[in-house]
Amino acid sequence: MRVDPFQREIDEDLVRVLYAQDPIAFFSHWFSIAVLVAIYWPDIPSPRLFVACFGFYAAANCGGLALWICHRRYPRLVSPRGWIYLHAVRGMLLYSAPGFAVWFAFQSPHPDLPLLHTVMLVTLAAGVFMSNGFDLLNFSTAIPFLLFPSIVLHFGTHTFDRTILAIVLAFFVCAINVYALSYRKLFQRVVQARVDQQYLAESLAAQKRVAEEASLAKTRFFAAASHDLRQPLHAIGLLAASLNDPLNDPLHDPAATPVQHAKTAEHIVYNVEALNQLFNQVLDLARLESGVTQVIRLHFRLSELFERIGSQYRPQAAAKGLALRIAPTGVIVHDDPVLLERVLSNLVSNAVRYTEEGAIWVGFRRAGRSSGGFIEVRDSGIGIPLDEHQRIFEEFYQVANPQRDARQGHGLGLPTVRRLVTMLGGELQLRSAPGRGSVFRFPVQGGDAGGIVASLNEGVAGGPSAQGRRVLCIDDEPSILEGLASLLARWGCVVRGARDEADALAALGDGFVPDAVLCDYQLANHRTGAQALSAVRAMLARAGHEGVVTLLITGDMASAELAALALQGIPVLHKPVTPARLRRTLDMLWQQADLDKGRAVAARGLSVGDGGFDSADGSPSGDHRPPRMSF
Structure with a gap:
């Protein structure tokens, strides 16, 4: 059974306080045994029973010490609540011996012995209040065994002074119970204040760690972004300067042919495109982090999305001698086609970039799900070591690009993919090993063919939807x-x-x-x-x-x-x-x-x-309206 965290804190404090006083209680009980034996020694009533009673008292006291030693050496042997229960049993056994021993005073010919024994019991009860009053279980198992026999025997004498003494003892029991209740409430408030302070300190420490990690991540992010932004800017500046340099004019330098100028211009265009790509990727991440990117879930044919990805990346794969295989599917999904296309584009782009031979496979698998399933992107590329599986989702981190060659990307694709998949309500899964390729997989929701409102591959211009609007x-x-x-x-x-x-x-x-x-x-x-x-x-x-x-x-x-x-x-x-x-x-x-x-x-x-209702639950017949789009 799970324990409330606050109650566990109270239990742990109770255990510490209860067992902290046991060594003092051990010597106090030996003193009590010595005093009681000395009182009864001149005329011991029922010697055998007396020896058995006080032998049990001594054994219980030694057992209490043994329990204290066990707790000190093996504090995790049982739960805090378990140590409290054991301490209560120890108190019940330990305090029952002097409590029931008052019977010997009433059997003695000396009239003052019941009063002396009762005084000793009240002294022990005061000790119980001080050491066990903050725990209801330990207090309630000690006081009754300690005082109730004396109250009953004093009432049984039917004399005026003993009856008054019994009434006073009963009032004393009620009073210390009331004070113990206040004691327990105060103890709980103190523990509550300590726990609140501890939780506050832990929360502040955790927030500090998060802030430090975020600051460090931000520093790394800007350092990497600064490098990747400066590189193309630096190249563009040098190339533009070379074009404007009068020494490179064909009139001054016949070697500077128009072909060279065209090649320089081509390099400038390449760097501008790289800069624009990086800028757009950083903006995408910023939108995702800011929480303003919206999910527009539509019912659409997954084959149409696969067709768009295939037409976009087949030329790149063919240029490297790779086969891009798209598995045919007739599945209807209910998801955001724009965000899914961005996820697949990043995954297939990475697969093409890091695969030198073999093939790339994109397809859909049910994987035992009755509705929906998983989209998988497989490649036969270089693979990713196990210790890099988490790092590849860090911004600007790339496994096989320590020189940060911009032609191999900027390391923002997979972080974007993970955030997008999370936003769509799924989890990105990875299986990969060096030399054995990689498999990225994420879930999609099942859709309804009746909810399809548009084809993903409709042309942009000239369609009927916009005409006359x-x-x-x-x-x-x-x-x-x-x-x-x-x-x-x-x-x-x-x-x-x-x-x-x-x-x-x-x-x-x-x-x-x-x-x-x-x-x-x-x-x-x-x-x-x-x-x-x-x-x-x-x-x-x-x-x-x-x-x-x-x-x-x-x-x-x-x-x-x-x-x-x-x-x-x-x-x-x-x-x-x-x-x-x-x-x-x-x-x-x-x-x-x-x-x-x-x-x-x-x-x-x-x-x-005709009312339009033909179903058992009164729902309109024929109304299979898809869920309202969430933007």
């Missing part, structure tokens, strides 16, 4: 507003621009009813896009236009309001937003809104016709 764009930057209007118009949308919240409400007042509202997060006059969207939605709701798609676009990475919006399920896109991502997001939102609207109309039609 009315879009209200809110942004205080004229160039961005113009760019959005031009892009959306090419997709066939009817666009209305607004510089701020007031312009947007004015457009609605003019009768412009949008199918979507795109809004920047930071607007003029200290207003935010969240406030503008709230005002627009409220005005549309009052006019009876609900279910309008809203989308917030921001360049902020960490904001309490953005994190709150993400938790509320409000879609947010982070700049820079590519046209493909904007179009895909709008198409998914529009198709989901249309599907919800159609099902709502169908449900109302069923309720008007």
